[in-house]
Amino acid sequence: MGPPGQGRGAGERRARGAAQVSVEGPPAAHRSAHRSTARLEQALVEVVGHAHLLSDPDVKRSFEVDWTGQYRGEARAVVRPATSAEVAAVLTRCVAAGVPVVTQGGNTGLVGGSVPDATGQAVVMSTGRLNQLAAVDTTAAQVTLGAGVTLAVAQAHARAAGFEVPVDLAARGSATIGGMVATNAGGVHVLRHGMMRRNVAGVEAVLGSGDVVSHLGGLEKDNTGYDLSGLLCGSEGTLGVVTSVRLRLVPSLPHRVAALLAWPDVGTMIAGLARLRAEVSGLEAAEYVVRAGVELVCATFAMPDPFARPYPAYLLVEAAGTLDPTAELAAAAGHLDGVLDAAVASGARQRAALWQLRELHTEALAAAGPPRKYDVSVPASGLSQFLDRVSSLLAPAVCHHFGHLGDGNVHLNVLGVDGRSAAELDELDGTVLGLVAELGGSISAEHGIGRLKRRWLGLSRSPAEIATFRSVKAALDPHGICNPGVLLADDAPDDDVGGR
Numbered sequence: 001m002g003p004p005g006q007g008r009g010a011g012e013r014r015a016r017g018a019a020q021v022s023v024e025g026p027p028a029a030h031r032s033a034h035r036s037t038a039r040l041e042q043a044l045v046e047v048v049g050h051a052h053l054l055s056d057p058d059v060k061r062s063f064e065v066d067w068t069g070q071y072r073g074e075a076r077a078v079v080r081p082a083t084s085a086e087v088a089a090v091l092t093r094c095v096a097a098g099v100p101v102v103t104q105g106g107n108t109g110l111v112g113g114s115v116p117d118a119t120g121q122a123v124v125m126s127t128g129r130l131n132q133l134a135a136v137d138t139t140a141a142q143v144t145l146g147a148g149v150t151l152a153v154a155q156a157h158a159r160a161a162g163f164e165v166p167v168d169l170a171a172r173g174s175a176t177i178g179g180m181v182a183t184n185a186g187g188v189h190v191l192r193h194g195m196m197r198r199n200v201a202g203v204e205a206v207l208g209s210g211d212v213v214s215h216l217g218g219l220e221k222d223n224t225g226y227d228l229s230g231l232l233c234g235s236e237g238t239l240g241v242v243t244s245v246r247l248r249l250v251p252s253l254p255h256r257v258a259a260l261l262a263w264p265d266v267g268t269m270i271a272g273l274a275r276l277r278a279e280v281s282g283l284e285a286a287e288y289v290v291r292a293g294v295e296l297v298c299a300t301f302a303m304p305d306p307f308a309r310p311y312p313a314y315l316l317v318e319a320a321g322t323l324d325p326t327a328e329l330a331a332a333a334g335h336l337d338g339v340l341d342a343a344v345a346s347g348a349r350q351r352a353a354l355w356q357l358r359e360l361h362t363e364a365l366a367a368a369g370p371p372r373k374y375d376v377s378v379p380a381s382g383l384s385q386f387l388d389r390v391s392s393l394l395a396p397a398v399c400h401h402f403g404h405l406g407d408g409n410v411h412l413n414v415l416g417v418d419g420r421s422a423a424e425l426d427e428l429d430g431t432v433l434g435l436v437a438e439l440g441g442s443i444s445a446e447h448g449i450g451r452l453k454r455r456w457l458g459l460s461r462s463p464a465e466i467a468t469f470r471s472v473k474a475a476l477d478p479h480g481i482c483n484p485g486v487l488l489a490d491d492a493p494d495d496d497v498g499g500r
């Protein structure tokens, strides 16, 4: 299956790049590139200081490869601004030099959007020093955070004031608040609190135009035109650099209980979850794993099996409240048809042990892989059908799956594809994502489009929507320097990144 149409074809894009090289000629181009690199480096050093402009190849290396190891590129330099004024000054200088800027937070993104391409042209804008923590506004239940603050630091900061960050995910130690805004991250609490966009009360950003837009007042009612903060959620660094975020918080709840429920099959588990949602008022998470994944995690991390016997499918649910939800959860689980076994944990250590079984899937699969990753959602009514059909379509490939069952979000990981050619991987992508589209699902539930899925955007978005995306991009990033080649396919050659 070929990719959906998105304007210019790959051949035309390659021809455009080739024409530029032949016009300038290699030696002159090399000399002038060297001079312009030196000039830009000097200008950037004037903004951030020598210590924060990294150009040594060994120091740059970790910024040039993504978490999956599948996307590798080369950066002209890595720049580490500490304030939004410095971000604006860096962008302005890159605009003047016509140099693309790839924004990078914790580099935990899973769609290849956070690393530069192989041309060595782009500057990586690392947000790690945008790490300001304002005091928690306990009256508004909000906090203003620098974009480079990690989720774990934000969580500790909020907890110290009696609050929680509503969005949580396993990469919390490295993923940044800015990166989570830029990807509109989901995670394990979406069924209670929604994705990042719902929890952002305002954003400050430097747009590709060089303009600084700042809307950090945190008013819950503010009907004064376009929602620029909402637009920046999910923009994947293609419109500008998020520098600061006004985040909604939720009160820390004193009682919390987790349960791992074992099931004969995924279909029965889906029906059971629908009843649990109706009966357990404080349900915060409903995550699923299956036997093959549990075996992989236990073998990779030398962990014990959760039950004395193996079961085909497992649902990890967590509930929290001002009153202890254990009895409510136990009663609801006790009435469910098909539950084969259950482990209940209310202590923090026991809960963490259950969560490890779920959260270590990504690392276990990376160690066994690299896997071809598909982060998709399908309507709850089509979920079982999707899993059955995709496994038989891809057989005999090994298909692992797990995910956020409460959100209809499946993380499908296909192993054994390492040696496949780009054309074979395209065919695999077309098969999986085509089926998702046929069932009314989304080709990206929560990780974004990045470089990995840009060729397939047309399966989830209409030509009119994609044209509107381009208009928005042209208005906010008129020089096209913000993450070219991410999200929208036209801006860069298809063969710009190794490892596709």
Ligand code: FAD
Pocket: 067, 102, 103, 104, 105, 106, 107, 108, 109, 110, 113, 114, 127, 147, 148, 168, 169, 170, 171, 174, 175, 176, 177, 178, 179, 180, 181, 182, 183, 184, 185, 186, 187, 188, 236, 237, 238, 240, 241, 242, 243, 362, 363, 446, 447, 450, 483, 486
């Ligand atoms: P990066 O990887 O650095 O960047 C991601 C994208 O955002 C890039 O396009 C980048 O250019 C852009 N960007 C980053 N910072 C900014 C900024 N300040 N301004 C503008 N653009 C910016 N994701 C989920 O949604 N749910 C999960 O449950 C989940 N679990 C994960 C578990 C593991 C083990 C791992 C490795 C990843 C997981 N992810 C999950 C994916 C990832 O953690 C999220 O996408 C996260 O939001 C990325 O944040 P980051 O700071 O690492 O961003």
Ligand code: MLT
Pocket: 110, 170, 187, 359, 361, 362, 375, 403, 411
């Ligand atoms: C998760 O929910 O664990 C993730 O989004 C990461 C993955 O898809 O591997």
Ligand code: ZN
Pocket: 187, 403, 404, 411, 446
């Ligand atoms: Zn996920």
